Amino acid sequence: MSTHRIAGKGRFDHGGPVRFTFDGKRYEGRRGDTIASALLAHGVHLMGRSFKYHRPRGPVCAGTEEPNALVETSRGKGRFEPNTRATAQELREGLEVRSQNRIGSLAFDLQAVNDLVHPLFSAGFYYKTFMWPRSFWDRVYEPVIRRAAGLGRAPDAPDPDRYAHRNLHTELLVIGAGPAGLAAALAAARAGAEVTLVDEHAEMGGALLSDPDVVIDGKPAWDWLAAALAELDRLGVRRLTRTTAIGYYHQNFVGLCQKLTDHLDEPPEGAPRERMWHVRAVRVILAQGALEKPLVFDGNDRPGVMLAGAAQTYLNRYGVLVGDTPAIVTSHDSAYHAAFDLADAGAKVAAIVDVRAAPGEGVLVEARRRGIEVLTSHTVTGTNGRLRVKSLRVAPVSGGRVGAARTIACDCVLMCGGWTPSLHLFSHTKGTLKWDEALDAFLPDRSAEECHIAGAGRGLWGYGAALADGAEIGVTAARALGLDAEAAAPVVERDRTGTGETFKELPTDGDAGRKRAFVDFQNDVTAKDIRLAVKEGMRSIEHVKRYTTNGMATDQGKMSNVNGLMIASDAVGKAPPQVGLTTFRPPYTPTTFGAFAGYHRGRHFEVTRRTPIDPWAEAHGAAFEPVSLWRRAWYFPKAGEDMDAAVARECAATRGSVGIFDASTLGKIEVQGPDAVEFMNRMYTNPWTKLGIGRARYGLLLGEDGYIRDDGVIGRLGEDLFHVTTTTGGAARVLNMMEDYIQTEWPDLKVWLTSTTEQWATVALNGPNARRVLEPLVEGQDLSAEAFPHMSVAECTVAGFPARLFRISFTGELGFEINVPARHGLALWEALMKEGERYDICPYGTETMHVLRAEKGFIIVGQDTDGTVTPDDAGLSWAIGKKKADFVGMRSLRRPDLVAEGRKQLVGLMTEDGDVKLDEGAQVVADPEQALPMKMIGHVTSSYYSAALGRHFAMALVEGGRDLEGRDVFVPTPEGIRRATVTTTAFYDPAGERLKV
Amino acid sequence: MLLIHCPYCDETLPEAEFAYAGEAHVDRPADPMALSDDEWAAFLFIRSNPKGVHAERWRHVHGCARFFNAERDTVTDAFVSTYRAGEPRPGTKCSAGAPAGDDMKVAAE
Numbered sequence A: 001m002s003t004h005r006i007a008g009k010g011r012f013d014h015g016g017p018v019r020f021t022f023d024g025k026r027y028e029g030r031r032g033d034t035i036a037s038a039l040l041a042h043g044v045h046l047m048g049r050s051f052k053y054h055r056p057r058g059p060v061c062a063g064t065e066e067p068n069a070l071v072e073t074s075r076g077k078g079r080f081e082p083n084t085r086a087t088a089q090e091l092r093e094g095l096e097v098r099s100q101n102r103i104g105s106l107a108f109d110l111q112a113v114n115d116l117v118h119p120l121f122s123a124g125f126y127y128k129t130f131m132w133p134r135s136f137w138d139r140v141y142e143p144v145i146r147r148a149a150g151l152g153r154a155p156d157a158p159d160p161d162r163y164a165h166r167n168l169h170t171e172l173l174v175i176g177a178g179p180a181g182l183a184a185a186l187a188a189a190r191a192g193a194e195v196t197l198v199d200e201h202a203e204m205g206g207a208l209l210s211d212p213d214v215v216i217d218g219k220p221a222w223d224w225l226a227a228a229l230a231e232l233d234r235l236g237v238r239r240l241t242r243t244t245a246i247g248y249y250h251q252n253f254v255g256l257c258q259k260l261t262d263h264l265d266e267p268p269e270g271a272p273r274e275r276m277w278h279v280r281a282v283r284v285i286l287a288q289g290a291l292e293k294p295l296v297f298d299g300n301d302r303p304g305v306m307l308a309g310a311a312q313t314y315l316n317r318y319g320v321l322v323g324d325t326p327a328i329v330t331s332h333d334s335a336y337h338a339a340f341d342l343a344d345a346g347a348k349v350a351a352i353v354d355v356r357a358a359p360g361e362g363v364l365v366e367a368r369r370r371g372i373e374v375l376t377s378h379t380v381t382g383t384n385g386r387l388r389v390k391s392l393r394v395a396p397v398s399g400g401r402v403g404a405a406r407t408i409a410c411d412c413v414l415m416c417g418g419w420t421p422s423l424h425l426f427s428h429t430k431g432t433l434k435w436d437e438a439l440d441a442f443l444p445d446r447s448a449e450e451c452h453i454a455g456a457g458r459g460l461w462g463y464g465a466a467l468a469d470g471a472e473i474g475v476t477a478a479r480a481l482g483l484d485a486e487a488a489a490p491v492v493e494r495d496r497t498g499t500g501e502t503f504k505e506l507p508t509d510g511d512a513g514r515k516r517a518f519v520d521f522q523n524d525v526t527a528k529d530i531r532l533a534v535k536e537g538m539r540s541i542e543h544v545k546r547y548t549t550n551g552m553a554t555d556q557g558k559m560s561n562v563n564g565l566m567i568a569s570d571a572v573g574k575a576p577p578q579v580g581l582t583t584f585r586p587p588y589t590p591t592t593f594g595a596f597a598g599y600h601r602g603r604h605f606e607v608t609r610r611t612p613i614d615p616w617a618e619a620h621g622a623a624f625e626p627v628s629l630w631r632r633a634w635y636f637p638k639a640g641e642d643m644d645a646a647v648a649r650e651c652a653a654t655r656g657s658v659g660i661f662d663a664s665t666l667g668k669i670e671v672q673g674p675d676a677v678e679f680m681n682r683m684y685t686n687p688w689t690k691l692g693i694g695r696a697r698y699g700l701l702l703g704e705d706g707y708i709r710d711d712g713v714i715g716r717l718g719e720d721l722f723h724v725t726t727t728t729g730g731a732a733r734v735l736n737m738m739e740d741y742i743q744t745e746w747p748d749l750k751v752w753l754t755s756t757t758e759q760w761a762t763v764a765l766n767g768p769n770a771r772r773v774l775e776p777l778v779e780g781q782d783l784s785a786e787a788f789p790h791m792s793v794a795e796c797t798v799a800g801f802p803a804r805l806f807r808i809s810f811t812g813e814l815g816f817e818i819n820v821p822a823r824h825g826l827a828l829w830e831a832l833m834k835e836g837e838r839y840d841i842c843p844y845g846t847e848t849m850h851v852l853r854a855e856k857g858f859i860i861v862g863q864d865t866d867g868t869v870t871p872d873d874a875g876l877s878w879a880i881g882k883k884k885a886d887f888v889g890m891r892s893l894r895r896p897d898l899v900a901e902g903r904k905q906l907v908g909l910m911t912e913d914g915d916v917k918l919d920e921g922a923q924v925v926a927d928p929e930q931a932l933p934m935k936m937i938g939h940v941t942s943s944y945y946s947a948a949l950g951r952h953f954a955m956a957l958v959e960g961g962r963d964l965e966g967r968d969v970f971v972p973t974p975e976g977i978r979r980a981t982v983t984t985t986a987f988y989d990p991a992g993e994r995l996k997v
Numbered sequence B: 001m002l003l004i005h006c007p008y009c010d011e012t013l014p015e016a017e018f019a020y021a022g023e024a025h026v027d028r029p030a031d032p033m034a035l036s037d038d039e040w041a042a043f044l045f046i047r048s049n050p051k052g053v054h055a056e057r058w059r060h061v062h063g064c065a066r067f068f069n070a071e072r073d074t075v076t077d078a079f080v081s082t083y084r085a086g087e088p089r090p091g092t093k094c095s096a097g098a099p100a101g102d103d104m105k106v107a108a109e
């Protein structure tokens, strides 16, 4: 069964098996395994195909930085996930795993032909190969690339899982529970700090989990670890495992993504799959350790080639020997310890190939003691084996010359090119890095946040150093929190210290141009690609990155960035810091959309505002449309009616008798105070001083730039009280603008604003019978034309409710708008419906409202205006107070551009054929015979069928439009060019006779 | 998510409660009609856009609803100070003619 499980090794109990399948084949793993460790236990290294060349690939590492072993996992429909990292996903009973990015079987991938034609796919191939001919892009290249590339398939069903969000305030957040993080958390918690410790793995301990032979404070590493975790728990430290710090934002705001159920055989019913923590920490300690680098040599991507540290982890943490005859290739002492652990577990180490001339003396002694052959000053010139590495070609290097090669048989290659401090989160904060010559690594320089970095993250190596530094930093953080703290560094024996060097690609003997030495495994970028990019003119690492895609895969180049930089800087002939380092961005590892969305999905994605009359509309079969955040009744179809039929009927009923409309969404602002009229004069274009109490006026609001911002009817209810209405979408914006002027420009004005949009329900009655419907319900106001003429407002009682009653019209018919306290809105509506029965009162929605107002040429701000329309453009010059000295936007109306000839003006358009409806947004041209591209002189803003006119009509903004009245323009449409005559916008009852009743 | 101190509430609260409102200390001219086209265009369109400390307006829109001023470093996004509308900019030590970015650097130090 498990051919490579070593008895007595590994962290977890070797009890009951966990069954899973990989590409349909059944396997057994053990509780605590990852997919990768369980497959490796069966001797399976081949787990995927590479992105571009479809080369066979196996896992390179044992953590979340894995570039190769990306698989599909599934827990049923909708719970399918592509690109799961096999090295991070814990095994669970019944887990279905499939390899991806292949056509055919994993062992025989038809697209592996890409590998044979790899010269076609060199650096910048997207830019070069597919540039010509243009027509090939849509028909050939893109479909082929889309099918061939891409990592895995997207799920095809909605995600049924729940995702949670939680906020957390903590004094100290420690990210990473390896030796440095543990020591820091212990030191700070002992001093009394309130500490949160997080780690992305299933259990805490970091590198200690892979190095059980280290002795800390006289205890074996794992005993010390258990004691440390127990002490943290006693001290009340909040410990979160399977929790990745995905992003580090301003003011110590850190996003944590906690995986809650993916490792469970049976997730509890209703349990969230993941939880996103929004953490605000007073102090943050980054103890994220370091990531091992691969070495760059020909064939370094074959299954069986992996990082030495990974092999050590598979052995010590999972009890899995990744090969029987490992060969080690290294430039760092750390790989020797991996070799020793594997040898002690029964592997026959083929050789240790060291690129350096002088490895550490200690590790050489240990190698000799175990009889392991060490080849110093050697390079690797190639590997062999199709689906699994079989041998290694090595050669001595002397004075830059590669000597005669020999072949070493092996079944796995463990490589180590040194270690890169993991500074991704530090990079998120705009913390600066500086290049350390001695370590050949970027180390943290200046921090932009209240954060500290401990351990390997700042270039320290070995358990003693990491624990001491962690304790020291923990004390520093505790003191910064105002606590007394003393550092107590643990004593470490049998430490695994060592040094190393960082190399560019390893020297080789043959034609370097034919070598396939991979730098970025996930994006299939080779050393040759990077050199080619430099040769073709790329100088900055940012350019090299984009040209080659090095580091642009989902692993963000965790393994490839520094190797890519070493090669690029060698090719450019400058030191690495001069070539630069790319910036890491959140998230640290790929994160589900669900975790970001949390509860904000479906109906909780954004609020739906509903009027008090909404339930009536719903009960009466209204079709709804969203208007800003409101849900508004759009039209009220009767059986068998489509929208056009319903709207035509509603329009005719309103003009013929009476229609009723829910206008509650109109923005409403109460403007009150001794200076209210002065304020109104300054804000709106219109004059307000002489507006009598009980009278109303159409108000036009501009921005300071002179363009129309909003409009609405404004009633004066008292010397110092105005009832202002705004557009539905503009309510909050207008209030904000008014507050801005009151608070910051005219703080001397005694005027106060109150939003009353949701306090009033507003019902509009329109049509020749509107008064007859309303009159019986009104007390305290004579509705006759003499007592209550057009543009009046009064406080009275309607249907028994206190009301603000307007006589206004947005339809051209006799019209009233009744405002009652919102809680009475539905009752008012029902009372009016009942009273209106004998007049066949017709409820209508926003579409009919739009048609009726357009027939009168009334604009909708935001539809017939677009933020560049002046009052004159819209034909609203009459709304400007001619004698006013100032109002918002007044000065701009004299700016040269705003008085220039040829501005677009709002006009009517009548198509030659009244059955033709122009599309809103359609472009208008003067001459249909002109060459393409035609000069467009305007566009259609509103277009409807008019029951009253018996034909279609439109409004449009057209250059010099009013001068074109009576002339023809043309509107190109997909069905052909339409001829239309320019008219005024007073389409219906231009003299306003219908209001005089 | 920034934390912002509202000088009216005297509390430091999450950015989600606030709305940005453009550069601060751009006073609306007392008599706009007296201005030339160029002067008016400068008031409308020209802003300092410094790399460094920027005086800007915020509104505690989901709190006390007051507009206030802030000095914020456009490089780090960090707030240097917040103060009430109408109060002088804390950093205005240098001559009024100096570019905003430069005089604020002095103030920040």
Ligand SMILES: [Zn+2]
Residues within 6 Å of the ligand: B006, B007, B008, B009, B010, B060, B063, B064, B065, B066
């Ligand atoms: Zn406030």
